[in-house]
Amino acid sequence: MTARFDYIVVGGGSAGCVLASRLSEDPTVKVCLIEAGKRDVHPFIHIPAGFAKMTGGPWTWGLQTVPQKHANNRKISYVQGRVLGGGSSINAEVFTRGHPSDFDRWEREGATGWAFKDVQKYFLRSEGNTILSGAWHGTLGPLGVSDMTAPNVTTQAFVQSCQEMGLPYNRDFNGPTQEGAGLYQLTVRNQRRCSTAVGYLRPALARKNLTVVTNALVLRILFEGRRAAGVQYAVGSKVMIAAAEREILVTSGAIGTPKLMLLSGIGPAEHLRQHGIPVVQDLPGVGENLQDHYGVDIVAEIEKNISLDKYNKLHNMAWSGLQYAVFGTGAAASNIVEAGAFWRTSPAVDVPDIQFHFLAGAGAEAGVMTVPKGRAGITLNSYLLRPKSRGTVRLTSADARVDPQVDPNFLSHPEDLRLAAKGVMLSYEMFSQPSLQKHIREICFFKNKAPSLDECEAYARQYGRTSYHPACTCRMGTGEGAVVDPFLKVYGVEGLRICDSSAMPSLLGSNTNAATVMIAERTADFIRAGA
Numbered sequence: 213m214t215a216r217f218d219y220i221v222v223g224g225g226s227a228g229c230v231l232a233s234r235l236s237e238d239p240t241v242k243v244c245l246i247e248a249g250k251r252d253v254h255p256f257i258h259i260p261a262g263f264a265k266m267t268g269g270p271w272t273w274g275l276q277t278v279p280q281k282h283a284n285n286r287k288i289s290y291v292q293g294r295v296l297g298g299g300s301s302i303n304a305e306v307f308t309r310g311h312p313s314d315f316d317r318w319e320r321e322g323a324t325g326w327a328f329k330d331v332q333k334y335f336l337r338s339e340g341n342t343i344l345s346g347a348w349h350g351t352l353g354p355l356g357v358s359d360m361t362a363p364n365v366t367t368q369a370f371v372q373s374c375q376e377m378g379l380p381y382n383r384d385f386n387g388p389t390q391e392g393a394g395l396y397q398l399t400v401r402n403q404r405r406c407s408t409a410v411g412y413l414r415p416a417l418a419r420k421n422l423t424v425v426t427n428a429l430v431l432r433i434l435f436e437g438r439r440a441a442g443v444q445y446a447v448g449s450k451v452m453i454a455a456a457e458r459e460i461l462v463t464s465g466a467i468g469t470p471k472l473m474l475l476s477g478i479g480p481a482e483h484l485r486q487h488g489i490p491v492v493q494d495l496p497g498v499g500e501n502l503q504d505h506y507g508v509d510i511v512a513e514i515e516k517n518i519s520l521d522k523y524n525k526l527h528n529m530a531w532s533g534l535q536y537a538v539f540g541t542g543a544a545a546s547n548i549v550e551a552g553a554f555w556r557t558s559p560a561v562d563v564p565d566i567q568f569h570f571l572a573g574a575g576a577e578a579g580v581m582t583v584p585k586g587r588a589g590i591t592l593n594s595y596l597l598r599p600k601s602r603g604t605v606r607l608t609s610a611d612a613r614v615d616p617q618v619d620p621n622f623l624s625h626p627e628d629l630r631l632a633a634k635g636v637m638l639s640y641e642m643f644s645q646p647s648l649q650k651h652i653r654e655i656c657f658f659k660n661k662a663p664s665l666d667e668c669e670a671y672a673r674q675y676g677r678t679s680y681h682p683a684c685t686c687r688m689g690t691g692e693g694a695v696v697d698p699f700l701k702v703y704g705v706e707g708l709r710i711c712d713s714s715a716m717p718s719l720l721g722s723n724t725n726a727a728t729v730m731i732a733e734r735t736a737d738f739i740r741a742g743a
């Protein structure tokens with residue numbers, strides 16, 4: 213028998229949990245959320261420092277890019293969440309929401325009604341800040357946000373080093389001024405990760421009108437004429453169908469969403485035919501326009517074992533586990549990526565165009581270079597905020613179980629390479645300021661003490677990687693290449709919306725979770741208003 217719902221939400225990630233929760237507030241509608249990954253029960257997900265275990269393994273899709281032509285033909289690990297909460301269950305918990313001008317640009321790009329003045333209230337509605345308030349912050353929202361309680365000594369030195377270099381200290385990257393250096397606020401509540409599965413979905417789970425299905429891979433969307441009428445999904449080898457009376461909301465992420473659209477016959481007709489998929493709607497923009505932050509890390513070995521790397525030793529780890537269990541404090545309460553900065557690569561640019569993430573340790577993320585085993589280090593990551601390179605997501609096969617071809621086409625635009633190299637130079641300079649320099653034994657992986665721009669370019673090609681912010685693969689807008697309209701409705705069909713990071717018209721100048729939550733909050737209002 214086919215299960216019937218009013219709304220089916222495909223993908224229980226950052227956006228999907230928000231939508232399932234908001235829509236099921238109305239007891240008269242039946243909502244089903246379908247997620248390919250498991251429930252978010254593992255303790256590592258909920259302990260802030262668990263981030264160090266999150267960038268590989270069972271909570272991810274295990275994707276890799278195709279060889280990156282402009283990055284020494286490397287296949288780069290492309291981590292995306294596959295668990296209830298999606299990215300918000302495995303991310304670094306850094307809470308930044310973009311620069312107001314990013315949303316004003318969205319409007320100019322065809323996302324009518326998405327200027328900052330229009331979206332700000334959705335940021336505020338979602339935010340549950342425990343310390344900041346006023347015009348720029350919400351305090352009552354489901355997404356818990358708080359300060360780091362006890363930053364590592366190397367983190368403090370990083371923030372001071374930035375000031376020594378001339379960056380202003382910034383207490384609040386989400387306030388009127390984004391520029392400067394400081395501690396990140398975190399999507400953490402009561403010293404535990406606040407994913408959207410925790411903040412939004414959990415309080416809704418007791419509702420009788422909400423069904424959550426996990427370990428269920430949606431294979432394709434089913435159409436009755438031009439209307440999206442249901443989904444076919446697999447739990448293990450069992451294939452099932454769920455029907456949607458009103459709408460299907462696709463929130464499968466910037467890789468999963470275009471993949472599902474293509475599998476369902478919505479995308480560039482020629483590509484669909486190559487895979488023998490009947491064309492429901494020729495939409496050339498599906499899977500195009502992939503944008504991501506290409507992050508380049510520099511790593512330094514430090515003199516004394518004072519960074520979070522000291523907790524790699526068993527007895528320290530046991531002590532910090534105990535401290536966290538009893539008091540909720542200590543190293544386990546750290547998200548590791550404790551501080552950062554927004555800065556300009558040239559005085560000529562009017563808003564920050566580069567972001568830094570300081571990690572009070574080395575080797576926390578899978579595949580990132582680190583210090584020799586047994587030594588302690590620190591890491592500084594930089595990325596250009598609005599890259600010009602554009603990539604694609606394409607099917608490898610018409611079988612939903614096969615990974616798609618992910619090609620972010622990193623550094624394909626020459627300006628991205630030049631500015632990535634500048635970011636490396638600035639990172640090197642930050643590590644060379646007195647407050648950090650006094651802790652550093654050696655900045656690793658550079659041939660020269662004062663690397664030239666050419667050396668930094670070569671370094672960026674060799675060591676850069678995703679910063680986990682893919683977006684824009686089903687972009688909102690009007691005209692050629694747009695996939696959804698400003699109400700997030702897919703062009704050419706009925707009963708289908710895309711409401712996650714893939715719908716962003718262009719990449720934001722910051723981390724991407726808060727803006728994804730905002731998109732989902734706003735979509736819930738559209739649906740409730742019949743828009």
Ligand SMILES: Cc1cc2nc3c(=O)[nH]c(=O)nc-3n(C[C@H](O)[C@H](O)[C@H](O)COP(=O)(O)OP(=O)(O)OC[C@H]3O[C@@H](n4cnc5c(N)ncnc54)[C@H](O)[C@@H]3O)c2cc1C
Nearest residue numbers: 223225226227248298299303304306430465468713723725
């Ligand atoms: C390791 C990592 C670190 C990050 N760090 C930060 C950070 O510190 N701060 C920040 O703001 N942002 C960060 N991000 C980015 C942020 O988390 C993402 O932008 C955000 O989670 C995207 O939300 P989404 O809803 O678009 O997709 P996702 O959260 O990825 O959700 C998509 C969901 O759909 C499911 N799915 C996909 N296909 C199917 C299918 N066919 N059937 C059923 N289910 C399916 C997936 O399993 C997943 O759960 C990070 C991301 C990662 C991966």
